[in-house]
Amino acid sequence: MMTVNYNEQLSALVDGELQGEQLERVLALLKTDVQAQQQLQRYQHTSDVLHGFTTKLHPVDLSERLALALQDEPTHTMRSQSKANVLAFPSQLWKQLSGLAIAASVGALAVVGVMTQPENQLVSTPIQVAAYEVVNDAKPQLASSNRWTVGEPEVEERLNTYLVDHNEYAGASGVFSYARVVSYDAGQ
Amino acid sequence: MQQARHIILSLCLLIIPFSVHADQDAMQLLQSMGTAAKNLNYDGVFAYQSGNKLQSIRIIHRSDERDEIERVLSLNGAAREVIRTNDLVTCIYPEGKRIHVNRRPLGRGFPSDLLSRLSSATDYYKVTLGDESRVADRLAQELSITPIDNDRYGYRLWVDKASHLLLKSELLTDNKDVLETFAFSTVTVNADITDEMLRPQITGQEMTWNRSDLQSPNQTTAIRGLSVWKLDWLPEGFVLVAQQSRLKASTGNAVEQRVYSDGLSSVSVFIEQIHAAHNHLKGGSNMGAINAFGTILHSHFVTVVGEVPAHTVEKIGNAIRYGNAGQ
Amino acid sequence: MSVDLELVQRVQAGDKKAFDVLIMKYQQRIIHVITGFVHDPVEALDVAQEAFIKAYRAIPNFRGDSAFYTWLYRIAINTSKNHLTSRARRPPAMDVDAMDATNFYDAPELKDFDTPESSLLNHELEGVINKAIDELPEDTATAIKLREFEGMSYEEIAQVMDCPIGTVRSRIFRAREAIDHKIKELTGEGE
Numbered sequence: 231m232m233t234v235n236y237n238e239q240l241s242a243l244v245d246g247e248l249q250g251e252q253l254e255r256v257l258a259l260l261k262t263d264v265q266a267q268q269q270l271q272r273y274q275h276t277s278d279v280l281h282g283f284t285t286k287l288h289p290v291d292l293s294e295r296l297a298l299a300l301q302d303e304p305t306h307t308m309r310s311q312s313k314a315n316v317l318a319f320p321s322q323l324w325k326q327l328s329g330l331a332i333a334a335s336v337g338a339l340a341v342v343g344v345m346t347q348p349e350n351q352l353v354s355t356p357i358q359v360a361a362y363e364v365v366n367d368a369k370p371q372l373a374s375s376n377r378w379t380v381g382e383p384e385v386e387e388r389l390n391t392y393l394v395d396h397n398e399y400a401g402a403s404g405v406f407s408y409a410r411v412v413s414y415d416a417g418q
Numbered sequence: 419m420q421q422a423r424h425i426i427l428s429l430c431l432l433i434i435p436f437s438v439h440a441d442q443d444a445m446q447l448l449q450s451m452g453t454a455a456k457n458l459n460y461d462g463v464f465a466y467q468s469g470n471k472l473q474s475i476r477i478i479h480r481s482d483e484r485d486e487i488e489r490v491l492s493l494n495g496a497a498r499e500v501i502r503t504n505d506l507v508t509c510i511y512p513e514g515k516r517i518h519v520n521r522r523p524l525g526r527g528f529p530s531d532l533l534s535r536l537s538s539a540t541d542y543y544k545v546t547l548g549d550e551s552r553v554a555d556r557l558a559q560e561l562s563i564t565p566i567d568n569d570r571y572g573y574r575l576w577v578d579k580a581s582h583l584l585l586k587s588e589l590l591t592d593n594k595d596v597l598e599t600f601a602f603s604t605v606t607v608n609a610d611i612t613d614e615m616l617r618p619q620i621t622g623q624e625m626t627w628n629r630s631d632l633q634s635p636n637q638t639t640a641i642r643g644l645s646v647w648k649l650d651w652l653p654e655g656f657v658l659v660a661q662q663s664r665l666k667a668s669t670g671n672a673v674e675q676r677v678y679s680d681g682l683s684s685v686s687v688f689i690e691q692i693h694a695a696h697n698h699l700k701g702g703s704n705m706g707a708i709n710a711f712g713t714i715l716h717s718h719f720v721t722v723v724g725e726v727p728a729h730t731v732e733k734i735g736n737a738i739r740y741g742n743a744g745q
Numbered sequence: 746m747s748v749d750l751e752l753v754q755r756v757q758a759g760d761k762k763a764f765d766v767l768i769m770k771y772q773q774r775i776i777h778v779i780t781g782f783v784h785d786p787v788e789a790l791d792v793a794q795e796a797f798i799k800a801y802r803a804i805p806n807f808r809g810d811s812a813f814y815t816w817l818y819r820i821a822i823n824t825s826k827n828h829l830t831s832r833a834r835r836p837p838a839m840d841v842d843a844m845d846a847t848n849f850y851d852a853p854e855l856k857d858f859d860t861p862e863s864s865l866l867n868h869e870l871e872g873v874i875n876k877a878i879d880e881l882p883e884d885t886a887t888a889i890k891l892r893e894f895e896g897m898s899y900e901e902i903a904q905v906m907d908c909p910i911g912t913v914r915s916r917i918f919r920a921r922e923a924i925d926h927k928i929k930e931l932t933g934e935g936e
Contacts, residue, residue: 241918244770245892246748247899253751261762271769273921276928278773279871280893292772292790296797297765303798305759306805378705382818383781385699388690389710389721394509395675396686396708396723406477406587406600408500409466410706411509412492413473692894717895 237269244273267293282384444545444561447577454582457481461615462554462605463493468598468706480611489616499618510618539681542566542655551576553585554602563682568592569653569730570683571707581607589707589725598707598725646741647674647689651733653726655680678734685724685734692717702728711735749813756804764801771814772797775821782825796824870928877927881920888913889920 239256242248248256259266271291378389394411459480466473474493480486491499499510539545548560558576565572572594576586586601660677674689692698698719699712711731712721720738722731749770755763776793783789800820807816878886884906891897891905899917903910 237922238915238918241921242899242914243748243766244921245899245917247914248748253748257752257755257763257766260766267765267769270766272925272928274769275773276874276921276924277893278777279874281774283774283777290776290786290790292776292793292797293765293768296768296772296794299794299798300761300764300801303761303801305761306757378703378710382697383778383822384697385712387781388719389699389703389705389723392675392686392688392710392721392723393705393708394507395688396677396684406464406466406584408488408490408502408507409464409473409475409600410708411500412475412490412498413466413468413471413495413706 236266240266240270241273243270244277441546444547445540447547447559447561447582448545448575450582451575451577451584454578455479455584456486458581458583458607459609459611460581460583460605460607461609461611462602464600464602464605466598466600471706474603478609478611478615480616487616489618491619497619501616501618508618539655542570542680543572543682548574550579553578554605556580556585556605558585565592565683567654568727569733570680570726571597573682576601578607583607591727647687648739648741649678649687649734649737650739651737652678652685653680653730653734656685659684683724683726685722685726685731687734687738688719688721688723690719690721692719702732704728713738716740747812750809753804753807753809753813756801757807764804767813767817768797771817774814775817778818778821779825782822783828788828792825792828793821795828796821799824873927873931874924877924878920881923885916885920885923888916889924892917 236256236259239248239252243253243256256266260270271293378386390411397408397411461476461478463474463476466475473495475490476493477488477490479488485504486502487504488502489499490502491497497512499508501508501510542565544562544564544566546562546564548562550557550559552558553576557579559579561573561575561577563573563575572590572592574588574590575584577583578585583605585605587599588596589598590596656678657680658676659679661675663672663674672691676687676689678685678687692714698714699710699721700714701711703710703712708723708725709728709731710721710723711728711734712719713735714720715738718740720735722735722738724731749767752763752767756767772793775796776789779789779792779796780786783792796817800817803820807813878889881889887906888902891902892899897905899910899913902913902917906913
């Protein structure tokens with residue numbers, strides 16, 4: 231049975247306010263203690279609801295399904311750290327392993343992940359696939375973009391609402407004012 | 419005949435305050451351009467270019483004694499549509515299966531109060547007639563509109579000689595760089611527009627209707643506690659031309675919009691109550707030629723949006739104060 | 746060092762379980778983000794799963810130049826876009842090829858993902874939570890509000906409320922306990 235003390239630390243973990251030994255202990259606890267996992271989930275979900283990070287439907291939880299899917303994923307060994315027990319695989323082997331993971335189909339998802347890349351972006355390993363995307367997106371957007379240059383959809387959506395409201399007054403003509411709204415570049 | 423022209427000219431002088439910058443013929447053309455956009459029936463396709471993005475858009479506009487209705491739809495990319503009627507703006511985003519319906523701020527014809535605003539622009543822009551050229555296979559008169567300072571952009575407009583409909587428009591920086599171009603490639607003026615043509619392509623069957631703020635303007639102004647905001651700076655000539663408060667259906671948050679304009683360029687200031695720690699724009703952003711600046715003040719999202727330079731929205735954003743600080 | 750970065754470094758060093766904590770922390774946000782692109786809820790969950798798996802695979806490349814969430818968020822957006830592109834590209838007649846068949850069996854009913862709070866709709870839950878906050882003692886309510894609504898750190902809250910950081914931590918915890926209690930009451934879960 232968990233102590234109240236741990237619950238308080240779980241609450242602090244939700245806020246990203248846990249360090250050092252306490253963080254160590256809580257993370258160790260979370261590895262084995264289902265009750266602690268559930269409690270963390272509850273606190274986190276309360277916080278998510280307050281932040282509006284919810285869909286219209288019932289609350290959902292992906293963690294179990296993901297844990298299952300990740301079971302088949304190789305363990306990372308890229309950087310060793312004194313705190314963790316590391317088996318240092320050569321990075322070449324890691325790449326082969328992930329390649330195998332795709333070939334052996336970790337589930338259809340792995341295949342979909344690669345299939346959905348535009349053809350000219352097909353690359354050999356999933357690591358590179360993901361890395362490519364990230365680097366690509368990290369570039370600052372051009373001022374000419376037909377999309378708000380913001381990173382978050384929530385912010386973007388609010389700006390879009392404002393854009394519609396503002397367009398009623400924008401421009402010298404009134405003829406073209408809603409062109410920006412229908413031109414909004416959702417797909418990139 | 420001579421006398422009639424004289425009378426018309428005098429009338430114009432009454433409407434438009436005299437200004438050293440104003441070229442009378444140019445101003446008159448600008449005025450009739452506004453009327454034409456509102457009163458004519460037209461059906462055309464225009465290109466909207468901003469940076470390297472090019473969008474092809476069809477516009478169908480019908481106006482009669484009672485109603486004004488307009489349908490704007492994108493022809494390439496996602497098939498989005500905006501339908502404006504007398505008092506509603508409906509945005510349809512099929513890719514997201516969403517429909518947004520907004521009550522139009524002023525609930526009358528559009529372009530909203532543009533005509534009444536134009537006359538005040540002459541102090542802040544030099545308006546001159548340019549050459550004649552051909553746009554969308556029609557003879558057009560060019561109008562050059564240059565601002566007095568760099569807090570706002572300039573325009574180059576091409577107006578149809580026959581109907582006075584705006585055929586092409588460019589938004590210019592103070593270096594005369596073109597930020598945005600709208601240009602008809604083809605347009606039929608006085609077109610016969612059927613109800614069918616104004617109906618959205620996509621029916622709302624599998625769409626989520628998002629009727630944001632359909633309470634009447636009278637009700638919305640009753641929202642209290644939002645008019646305590648003060649602006650310490652605006653570009654010269656910008657005055658409050660519209661103000662409204664509404665409740666967002668999605669969040670229940672009260673949002674106040676204030677529109678400031680010098681007659682041609684305009685800036686909206688949005689002030690939205692925060693009920694939860696949603697993220698918000700901090701600093702500047704832009705969408706084509708539209709700049710935005712966001713900040714959080716006194717538990718409100720404050721956002722300045724306008725077709726003015728980035729430094730202008732930023733300066734306005736930084737000049738907003740909560741009036742009753744301490745409450 | 747931030748908790749996220751600490752967790753990321755653990756994953757990079759071979760601690761798979763540390764990734765579970767990152768999933769717990771960010772799954773709602775990521776599902777929320779993806780729902781903005783992919784509107785079918787079951788599909789959105791699939792895309793979310795895909796995004797997390799991609800993130801797991803790419804995590805050796807995460808160098809901490811941006812916040813972990815920003816990085817994860819970009820992956821989610823890209824995965825959503827790719828999903829939409831591939832769906833649009835696939836001709837409707839081909840919809841029962843092997844890949845889809847696998848996907849079909851993989852795609853469970855939404856109720857499989859229900860949480861204990863699932864008997865309440867999210868917006869109902871929000872109401873319950875807000876009501877619970879209103880009923881809190883003033884200090885506790887202020888602490889949780891500053892944390893959740895204003896996004897302040899414990900240190901900032903301690904300054905505002907003029908109390909030690911430890912007090913802030915316990916006030917926020919007490920608020921969460923009270924909220925949790927209210928939810929359990931309503932969903933009929935025992936203590």
